[in-house]
Amino acid sequence: MLNCKYILFIVINDVKKSKSVKKKLADLGISRYTVIDTFGLSAIEGCNAKISSKMFNYMNNPDNKKYNKTIFVALPTEEAAISVMDEIEIILDLNSDKTGKGIMFTVPIYKSHGIRI
Amino acid sequence: MYVLFIVLNEPEYLPEVLFKMKQLGIRGATVIDSMGATAISKDIYNIPVIGGFMKSIDGDTHYNKTVFSVIEREDQVELVMNHIERVIGGDMKKPNKGIMFVLPVTHMRGGELQRHIESRENKKVMAKEFESEYY
Numbered sequence: 001m002l003n004c005k006y007i008l009f010i011v012i013n014d015v016k017k018s019k020s021v022k023k024k025l026a027d028l029g030i031s032r033y034t035v036i037d038t039f040g041l042s043a044i045e046g047c048n049a050k051i052s053s054k055m056f057n058y059m060n061n062p063d064n065k066k067y068n069k070t071i072f073v074a075l076p077t078e079e080a081a082i083s084v085m086d087e088i089e090i091i092l093d094l095n096s097d098k099t100g101k102g103i104m105f106t107v108p109i110y111k112s113h114g115i116r117i
Numbered sequence: 118m119y120v121l122f123i124v125l126n127e128p129e130y131l132p133e134v135l136f137k138m139k140q141l142g143i144r145g146a147t148v149i150d151s152m153g154a155t156a157i158s159k160d161i162y163n164i165p166v167i168g169g170f171m172k173s174i175d176g177d178t179h180y181n182k183t184v185f186s187v188i189e190r191e192d193q194v195e196l197v198m199n200h201i202e203r204v205i206g207g208d209m210k211k212p213n214k215g216i217m218f219v220l221p222v223t224h225m226r227g228g229e230l231q232r233h234i235e236s237r238e239n240k241k242v243m244a245k246e247f248e249s250e251y252y
Contacts, residue, residue: 006223011147041135041146070147078223085226094227103145103228105187107120107220
């Protein structure tokens, strides 16, 4: 068991790329992480504050384009976090001028138990 | 850099919360369908058949929404938290309103925020270059 120092959150807007991200994480020796189905702010574009949530049927999105995936993974060191971010950045093409690719960030862990990579 | 987590126990406020965040210049947010501990604490749900029936009657009222967003400065975080508290009824100390907390972000890549920071920095560099050339 490792004393992990950081949690890396990866928000993948292009859900098709989540497979590549998982493969890269496996290549980097990371097999334990959590994946959540999420959605972004763009999912409510066009909606205003007057519309109640019952009327605001965001589930009615046939292309599923506004839904994204969020992965969170515990990492033992800052160096590990940066190297994983470097690799994922290339896959998600986060450096390109196009917006809406996703976001990654790390949060320090105060205390952890039972985390394995 | 900070990440603000907002757990909304009243999901009907979600569009208003996201709309307010956008108004305040927050450049992105991610929403998770979540569930509070009270959602699984009803003993009646454990009774076969009746439990399932009760669950279907209650619907998704026990589900909540968790929003997280990366925010650049502490003053922005404070502002957003104050506005959101007002949007969801004014006092988060009341039970079943929800919870908000902030965590420090050590590294960040991508997202609208990074592009915004980069373009701002570029503008600063260009302004400095222009000044030095001018004088």
